[in-house]
Amino acid sequence: MTNELLHGDLCPLCRRPLRLRLTTAVRSTGVPQPTRTDYLPHCDSCTSDPFNSQKWNDAMNARDES
Numbered sequence: 001m002t003n004e005l006l007h008g009d010l011c012p013l014c015r016r017p018l019r020l021r022l023t024t025a026v027r028s029t030g031v032p033q034p035t036r037t038d039y040l041p042h043c044d045s046c047t048s049d050p051f052n053s054q055k056w057n058d059a060m061n062a063r064d065e066s
Contacts, residue, residue, distance in 0.1 A: 011043040012059055013052055018043055 009018050013037040021042035025034040038062075 009041065011046055011056075013046050013055055014043065016045055020028060 007013035008035040010016065011018055018041040022037060023040050024036070024038040026036040027033075031033045043056060
């Protein structure tokens with residue numbers, strides 16, 4: 001698995017395409033649009049399956065630690 005997962009990459013567990021999930025939207029006062037948005041790769045299939053959910057979390061934590 002690569003350390004930098006991007007939208008369009010395949011899930012390391014089920015090999016389905018990843019999508020980007022919004023994690024943070026920072027807004028400044030008086031600005032109609034977010035000044036910064038952060039996204040994380042996300043696999044709907046693995047995160048909704050109780051068996052694979054923990055494996056997915058472990059894989060993402062290992063990616064962040066390296």
